[in-house]
Structure formats: structure tokens, C-alpha cells
Amino acid sequence: MRVNAVLPAISTPMYEEARSRMTEEKLAANDAENQREIPLGGKNGDPDEGLGPVMVFLASDASKFITGQLLPVDGGQASVR
Template sequence: MSGFVFTFPSGLTIWTRDDHSRLTFEHLEEMDKEHQKEILLGGNYGVPDEDLGPVMVFQVSDASKFITGQLLPVDGG
């Protein structure tokens, strides 16, 4: 499967299968900066170990055995 992978200094990684993409790394960096301005939590991305980790542990635990086919957004909102 072909595609493009972009990794930013912030650790954000974007993968796309669009082989016709004309985005440059610089353009994606600018998009990342603009996106950070829109984040309600003071422009900060979540910390994976603190924000996403507990949700993932819950999802693989017996406590989530009755949850099926659901999305659990971890988006700070």
C-alpha cells in the first residue's frame, strides 16, 4: 500500500493514501500551527500517557466488556 507519512516536531504523524497529494512538509507545518490556534485547551495537544493511555487501558479491560461498536473520542472536549 503506497502513501505519504509526515511527522512533525510536535510528534504528530499524518499518513495519507492519496498519492496525488501536493502538500509539502512546510505547508503541513503551517496547517499544524493553524490547528493549534483552534484547540480549546490553550493550543495544547493532549499528552498520550496521561490522556489517551487510561482510555486504552479501559478499552482492553474487563470493565469495557459490555461496550461494543462505540467511538470514545479523547479530544479534550
């Protein structure tokens, strides 16, 4: 049995809804924080482009010798915290 965990920083409808309620000032602050904290692109990833391929990999035989891992899919955010 294999058990791995994916730790995503991905844009979701809930995240986009929260952003739509932010003032321009809070939006700018959120964007600036993302630019500082996410080295690869400065924003949360796209679910189809960033997360989907990782999930397909983990579900495939290509990952059959990987277990017990925490896999950040966060544009490098975990490495700068």
C-alpha cells in the same frame, strides 16, 4: 466480541518533527489554531497521560459492555469542528 475505535489528537514524534520544521510564523499560526480548536488545553494531548488510560480502560473488563463506539480522545476538538 467488542469493537471500538479511538480517535486521538495526540502529539507524536512525527508531529513534533513537522513542528520543528515550521517557521516562527507558521508555528504561531498552528498554536493559535490549536488554541481555537482544542478546548481542553489548546494543544494535542500527551500519549501517556491522555491516550494511555483510555486504551487501558478499553482493554479492561471495565469496558465489557461497550461496543461499536467511536471514542474521541482529542481534548474536545471533535465537538468544535
